[in-house]
Amino acid sequence: MQIKAEWQEDQQFDTGRPGGPMVRLDGTGGSGQSPMDALLSALAACAGIDVVEILGKRRTPPERFTIEVTGTRRDTPPRRYTHITVRFVIDGDGIDAVHAERAIALAFEKYCSVSASLATDIEVTSVLVLNGEEQV
Secondary structure, rough: OOOEEEEEOOOEEEEEEEOOOOEEEEEEOOOOOOOEEEEEEEHHHHHHHHHHHHHHHHOOOEEHHHHEEEEEOOOOOOOOOOEEEEEEEOOOOOOOHHHHHHHHHHHHHHHHHHHHHOOOOOEEEEEHHHHHOEOO
């Protein structure tokens, strides 16, 4: 896998696969996501793709699905993430909490390469909201 990051101006880079679509990253967050925002977005999309696939194989695809990610960063450089919370908000008929929670666990433990690429000391927790009810 290879990406190219082409500097535009200030703290702005257009990034992507050579010959593929490009995404603007901006260190100030003004004209695109910051690199740290993009990391959380990549984690959300990666885990979300896996959850959709797993639920679909059970013939219970979500009707609506939103993922909200919150990261806590150190105060001192390099200001890396120390804790990440991923909140899965899933709506759909026939999806039960046990299967949704198992899909989330499989995404993080087995399939999501972004999650597997994070430093092992970053605590990643998940929260499931299924059909409007937070599961505990």
